[in-house]
Amino acid sequence: MGDPLTSVGTPSLLIDLDAFDANLTAMAAFAARHGVALRPHAKAHKSSEIAKRQIAAGAAGVCCQKLSEAYPFAAAGIASIHVSNEFVGADKIAMAVELASHTRLSVCVDALTQVRALGEAAARASVTLDVLPEIDAGQHRCGVTSVDALFALVDEIAAHDALKFTGIQAYHGGIQHVADWDARKTAAAHAAEITAHYVQALDTRGVRCAIVTGGGTGTVEFDAASGVYNELQPGSYLFMDGDYGGLGWDGELRWRHSLFVLSTVMSATRPGMAVCDVGLKGLAVDSGLPRSAIWIDAGTEAELSYVAANDEHGMLRAQSKPQEDVAALVGKRLLLPPGHCDPTVNLYDEYVCYRGERVADIWPIDARGMSR
Amino acid sequence: MGDPLTSVGTPSLLIDLDAFDANLTAMAAFAARHGVALRPHAKAHKSSEIAKRQIAAGAAGVCCQKLSEAYPFAAAGIASIHVSNEFVGADKIAMAVELASHTRLSVCVDALTQVRALGEAAARASVTLDVLPEIDAGQHRCGVTSVDALFALVDEIAAHDALKFTGIQAYHGGIQHVADWDARKTAAAHAAEITAHYVQALDTRGVRCAIVTGGGTGTVEFDAASGVYNELQPGSYLFMDGDYGGLGWDGELRWRHSLFVLSTVMSATRPGMAVCDVGLKGLAVDSGLPRSAIWIDAGTEAELSYVAANDEHGMLRAQSKPQEDVAALVGKRLLLPPGHCDPTVNLYDEYVCYRGERVADIWPIDARGMSR
Incomplete structure (x- = not known):
């Protein structure tokens, strides 16, 4: 906390x-x-x-x-x-x-x-x-x-x-x-x-x-x-999730994205590409990949797209950045909004709840895996 | 056992x-x-x-x-x-x-x-x-x-x-x-x-x-x-899995499918369709849906395809079967070979191991969810 x-x-x-x-x-x-x-x-x-x-x-x-x-x-x-x-x-x-x-x-x-x-x-x-x-x-x-x-x-x-x-x-x-x-x-x-x-x-x-x-x-x-x-x-x-967030909402209600997967860039050896530590085992992709990525490290400005999920790797396209610039992203953290919240939640044992970029609570996902 | x-x-x-x-x-x-x-x-x-x-x-x-x-x-x-x-x-x-x-x-x-x-x-x-x-x-x-x-x-x-x-x-x-x-x-x-x-x-x-x-x-x-x-x-x-099983194998080695998700038909109210109890939370679909389904109940003969996964529902197309015939499938069990083994395994806490249709062992999936 x-x-x-x-x-x-x-x-x-x-x-x-x-x-x-x-x-x-x-x-x-x-x-x-x-x-x-x-x-x-x-x-x-x-x-x-x-x-x-x-x-x-x-x-x-x-x-x-x-x-x-x-x-x-x-x-x-x-x-x-x-x-x-x-x-x-x-x-x-x-x-x-x-x-x-x-x-x-x-x-x-x-x-x-x-x-x-x-x-x-x-x-x-x-x-x-x-x-x-x-x-x-x-x-x-x-x-x-x-x-x-x-x-x-x-x-x-x-x-x-x-x-x-x-x-x-x-x-x-x-x-x-x-x-x-x-x-x-x-x-x-x-x-x-x-x-x-x-x-x-x-x-x-x-x-x-x-x-x-x-x-x-x-x-x-x-x-x-x-x-x-x-x-x-x-x-x-x-x-909310990427799927629901992509719909038209013309009524009285508006929803905010509150669920994110926190990830770290762990490799970046080629121009224009970086690799983060969240893939298929940390993000459900049945309704698409994360449509945006939000850097939480102050000062990092990178236009970046999550373009492919391997089991434990997330491929990030860092536009036209040269290799020196993508290498500087290693260790930086980003928030990925899942494409589909329900099966993503089912991959984790707890929520880390935060306010203002500080951890405020930990909630167990006590029904995770309970599919019978 | x-x-x-x-x-x-x-x-x-x-x-x-x-x-x-x-x-x-x-x-x-x-x-x-x-x-x-x-x-x-x-x-x-x-x-x-x-x-x-x-x-x-x-x-x-x-x-x-x-x-x-x-x-x-x-x-x-x-x-x-x-x-x-x-x-x-x-x-x-x-x-x-x-x-x-x-x-x-x-x-x-x-x-x-x-x-x-x-x-x-x-x-x-x-x-x-x-x-x-x-x-x-x-x-x-x-x-x-x-x-x-x-x-x-x-x-x-x-x-x-x-x-x-x-x-x-x-x-x-x-x-x-x-x-x-x-x-x-x-x-x-x-x-x-x-x-x-x-x-x-x-x-x-x-x-x-x-x-x-x-x-x-x-x-x-x-x-x-x-x-x-x-x-x-x-x-x-x-x-093995649906993805690897679909490849050409022309060498000295042959592999057998040994991993299955066991499912039960739990609803069948319309001609030609049945619904089983395994969806996105029990099967990774990133490499496709189960390509076949094997009935384990003696005497059940049904040509049937797994055609869509909702969170906790699997949609089965039972060809041209009339409603009386699909209704008879309710309660029947089937083995579904996952499209992709790795992320499917990551959804479960244990393997139920069997030989000759009898349970032979239970093995914990002790690294499930360990993605850090």
């Missing part, structure tokens, strides 16, 4: 707390203003320290994407966890039942067999689970594709005393990343329309759908305004 | 021990037959259990790519570790000196400042380090680019009693992945020619170059035959 960033070992995963706090507060205020519950997706940060801060700022609970991911959050006392994904198998059912004895757990289903297995296991363990069938809101990934299939799930849930139908899960991941604001708005409206169709069908049948949960960072303004969702699940808003 | 693969939690990282043993033995025998030392690259497996097996099969030691990566290997008693990469900064120098007090450590350099810092720190700590300047064998990444620069490093090393010049590092990563066998042979010959140029210059100057280390899985037959290298650094041969 208090150490300058220039003394932190590299690679490290850094959080700029000023930007982080601004994002945390902005989303909490946005949800409150629009009268929707906020249940941030913890798969983005995988850290109970961050979940606690989201709850303190007003979140109703968190989402996890896997059952094992939920364990550290339950252990840290997060009282309401929604597993926004399907799971199958006796080991997974046992995990759900175990979690439900420690926290208020809700889970997603899209198959009758899973409802039956859950209902029987929960009854045997004398626990209660909230169950939200997932509907396919247009992503064509998981979720039921017809009202009849939804009704069948609702009926099966009702047949188990240990299960409680509390609403539906309706998330469309693909539309989060539509670059153009208006095109994203249209896509979000279409997903909301599909979702509304299911909600209305339940209503007509006399089934109360207390929770309609979904939405993400890219569509959160449209989702809140739709009147369809009453709970939102954004995750990446806390950090 | 003894459990069937159908009871192992998913996702899990699996090693087929029959294939693994065949690869381990084949490379050890190959190196012995050609009279070259084998120093396998531990960045591929990050496991001291595997390093011990490589040493037992005749390896001279292991390579690591980062200093922190070397720690678990030193702690496990691996007596000779070569860090085949540059590093910079007081914290890294301190790590090198600490490691050198526990194992025979060799390191790479390509800058005079690093040699000086190492020499001073090693002298203060009364340890000795073997130092191998890296030469740029054509990859244009790290390494000196002239004989004069190499001579300057050799002279500086000689000026420090705590440092010992033992040879040169000459690795070209890019040519490992040239698909065509003959084209790869030509590329390897060119890299060997560059390397030989530096070795001859040292010889002419009266400097003995005891170790010429380099080479990788893709070029190992050419490297051994070149007469230039006397130590080889292959890593991926133990596991």
